[in-house]
Amino acid sequence: MRLEALRQELLDLHVELPRNNLVVWTGGNISVRDPETGLVVIKPSGVRYQDLTVGSMIVVDLDGRVVEGAFQPSSDTASHLYIYRRRPDVFGVVHTHSRFATAFAAVGRSIPVYLTAQADEFGGEIPCAGFALIGDEAIGKLVVDGIGRSPAILLRQHGVFTIGATATAAVKTAVMVEDIAATVWAALQIGAPEPLDDDLVERLHHRYTTAYGQPTSRP
């Protein structure tokens, strides 16, 4: 029953990717880790978003063995699992090729903190890691080694990975990365934005993570 609820949650979250223009066709994927069993639910490989169902979501263990599901899991599964094995605080992982963030990735460029929204959400730059081929856990290793305290990282000439304490938090971060990348890209067309000072970034991030919004909605 518990896994059934996670499959439904994961299906609902996958709807958010095309809704927020973060993916095209079958690109992108989300996974969620069950805190109770440690099992991971992930999108099936190569299935279009409108064809996803609760039943098509794949349940795997941390070593990649399929526990439930009739389809092949996402081709990024090994990297998602690598992240979960090394980051016990992470319960959701999102991968997209969202356009503006991936434009920064295409040129191997991290996104400095030009905006208060980035200081709030990310507490620092959004780093850009090196290049790795899809298929095994090499991408997961780049994410774990390069992400620092940021909840998002760009992968050179590839795309975006985000992590979160919940899958919903990781999806929210994927939306925020793209929004910030689009604004920064626009700013770079009309001028030379200056990064916020580190101490200001720290203060903004602290305020946002401790005092903003409702106590129950804080990250």
Ligand SMILES: [Zn+2]
């Ligand atoms: Zn990809």
